[in-house]
Amino acid sequence: MEDNYQHMDFQDDLLISYLLGETSPSETMQVDHLRKTDAAYNRRFEEFKAVWEASKNLDDDQEADTQAAFNRYKEKVVNRNNAKVSSIRRKQTNTWMAIAATLLVFIGGSWLYFARFSVKEVQLITHNETQISNLPDGSVVTLNRLSHFEYPSRFTGGQRKVKLDSGEAFFNVAHNKEKPFLISAGNTLIRVVGTSFNVKNKGGAVEIIVETGLVRVSHNGQSALLKPGEKLTVNNKTAALNIEHNPDQLYNYYRSKKFVADDTPLWRMVAVLNEAYDSHIVIERKELNNLPLNTTFDDASLDKILDVISRTFKISVERKHGTIILK
């Protein structure tokens, strides 16, 4: 097949250009003609086409979410910068400091030797602020307000076990197939190897939304596998695991400081606002419940948001004894 190599090589170039639609009309005619009249030539074309078609499967079948990836990147940049500050300080230490430090290492060494064997449980409790925290394995946890999270100062054994006692957190778990990452939230157990997802634990009622990767959830002997864009809620009374498509990006508000409403019904927006601002907003007329809202509030105050909502739907906002009534 390769005997007339030089000649074949030239024809290959032309065939490939033809396959990619880069040939001139006269070249196209030439190739068309050869394909019809020369079976060996046509077979060679089929081979190139096959390689080209098969290579399509190498591509990721999902659209990249640039914005989400960018947020994760910036999060890591901030953490790196913090780490760098301490390393710069270290450079400025002088010789005497170095000697003192060496002594300290000797003294501390023996203590550390024993301390290594003890693993401390770290408690993170947030009140009015969100908090971003790095775990010993490189995973990043963003805690919402009023949350209680526990993790060990060092992950030992074959698993990385943490606990979300209450509240809400977003996990960006460092990839490690050998050491699965386990989160217990109430009676629900979440198991991943390297993904990002949101977990909410409101008195045992757990809600999980997946951003990237796969998440395995088990609860009372039942188990489910979640994919990106899916949302799972655990009903505490019936113990049923309910999976649905996650309709909006509102769960993300405490990380992005943004409320993104995209055809979001008013009741849903109100529920999220009540949670975020500790407010007590009620919708008085039922027919207002499903009004669709389309806007983004970027780090806005509650007053501003309510103002926009009231003007959008031409409804009035009334405040009475700490309750805000939309009518």
Next chain:
Amino acid sequence: LQTISKQTYILKNYLDTNEPELDQLYLQHYAGLSRYAFTMVNDRVMAEEMVQQVFFKLLDRATPIAIQTSVKAYLYRAVNNECLNHIKHLKVKRGFEAHNSSIMKQMPDTPAGKLQLKELEEKLRYATNNLPEQCRVIFQLSRFEQLKYAEIARQLNLSVKTVETQMSRALKKLRVQLADYLPLIIWLLINMM
């Protein structure tokens, strides 16, 4: 958008490594770069990590980088090298065969046809990973971003002739490397249409 994207296609003799500039580049090229990394490492999380690593390294540089081609070509090259390093590391860590079989193990219930297709994909991935970097970037832009020769040439600051030569070099190499599998590929293509 047109004016922003043009900026990074043209030949600059240096690349500023300050944070705002890099943020801009990240947003602009993430989709393409992560896709490129995915075709090499076959893992979405890892692909993102590869792109991040490239940008971290840029951030760590105190001085602007002198570049020969376009900024876009430079970034693809950096991601390419990052992925190759990662793959090399993986090979050292558990041996390539073990890595291959672990991919197989993840889907025990797949029918034989799908399994073969998966195996074929691995071969193809392996073959493309062995293409020279420039050749591979051009292949990628043509295959997955569906760019014409002229467009690729402009973005990478190369001549159309070079793009054409590299493209046919890529396909010729892949054809030779996949020679054993070609009957299977053609059979699959006909039967799946």
